[in-house]
Amino acid sequence: MNDEIETKPRESETGKPADDTAAANMALAQGEAAQTSAIPPEELSRLTDDIIGALKSVYDPEIPADIYELGLIYKVDIDDSRDVDIEMTLTAPGCPVAGEMPIWVENAVASVEGVGQVKVELVFDPPWTPERMSEEAQVAVGWF
Template sequence: MSETAATAPNLPEIDPASEIPPAELDQITEGLVAALKTVYDPEIPVDIYELGLIYKIEIDDSKFVSIDMTLTAPGCPVAGEMPGWVETAAAGVPGVAGARVSMVFDPPWDQSRMSDEARVALDMW
């Protein structure tokens, strides 16, 4: 994992030996981030990417995307629906062959995962 991925946990993890040309990989990555930023927890006016709910994104050589995500709380009312929203958003990115979302709760989400943009939107400075 690169230093950038280590300091920005939401960035996709990409196999350094990936057969996808770097320019195409960058385009898919940018598309995935943009798509994830269209998904919101209905109770919080910040997208799931900026909230830090996306723990891991993997893009394999066939351009299939695997996403590990969490929720702000395990009892979230949209827990059953949100993974489908994320899968649909990711699968709709040009160049992506398909997507699978796994819900994880380890480590538990906390506010330290939020971006500065999320903190400003939620007035949490």
């Protein structure tokens, strides 16, 4: 289910993308060439792949699958300064690691070469459901 990071352009007060990188991220997520970004397309692609790898290194301690394959990552936005904003959720609002998991995600993504500051925001809308899991995660939890 999570073949690529879903990106959403940051918006300015006018409701338009705040910078060219946001548009480039959206283009990258849609498989299009990113022409307007201050980050070259090859670099943006490498950052995206490396960020996905970092996200896959963080596991939910109660489920034997990583948070990316579980579908807990809702949005990743890389700006022109290579700062990364992440929106993620938890399998349940009362998750015992709710205070710790965003820090794990921040630390994992911050370790990616070329990444600036990382901000992780916990969101619960839409709520997580098992349908968000990739086939890999479903196999890991024994659903196949």
